[in-house]
Amino acid sequence: MINNILSKYLLLLQNSVFSSEPTDKTTERNTPSPIDPDAIEVDINFQPDPTDLVLSSVPGGELFNPRKHKFSDEELKPQPMIKKAKKVFVPDEQKDDKYWSRRKKNNLAAKRSRDARRLKENQITVRASFLERENAALRQQVAELRKDCGRCKNIVARYEVKYGPL
């Protein structure tokens, strides 16, 4: 879109001949798209290891999508450590049903906690590698846009020198 306009003015500034229609009819007409605030802006290029994705997904839920899943600051802060109760020795006679049911409950809770932690770490890892890729692409986009702006400003400046303000 920008190139179209710029090449016209470039021609003008470089020679005196001007063709009223762009000679290259194959340039597509780009209608300027509305700027979505950060919502969805980026180019797709990420192919993560499917195993990693599965390991990052809640079983029974949908597959983990690193693009959508943002981690807020509080989620990322180092986990607060709970003081662990001291191990008290329990003689066999005291290990009644109540004891074992409590042990079972705690063992299950501990396993859930470990699994949840592992899942979260995997998710964060996948998301981090996705962000690395996305940031690189974004940096490229920024460079391109700076170039475009520079060219436009250059054209305007050169034009105004010759023909006065727009």
Add this chain to the structure above:
Amino acid sequence: MAQGSDSNDTSYKSPSPGSRPSSSDDVKKVMRREKNRIAAQKSRMRQTQKADSLHLESENLEKENAALRKEVKQLTEEANYLSSVLSSHEPLCTGLAPQTPDLLYPTHQSSYHRQHISVPHYQR
């Protein structure tokens, strides 16, 4: 995860195996136990450190990502603005007025009139 105060907890000891536990067995057992305790502690420490650095890196990446998106938005708006300035000027532009039609539509009057009866002339 609960991890606070098990730094040197050796209050729990399992009963010794066999009917004649020798003191050397006990000593070996205790030594092995202690070694394992330290190894487990080290392993847990490594795990937390790894997680902490991952979280820090992740936080930075999120911030950088947000900043880049913002920049892309600003630059796109600027580029669109500049482009629209040029676009809207174009129809009004005196400098861009076309040159004599000769350059664009070279005329061979005689040949035209011989071949065609009526020739529409496009003038701008």
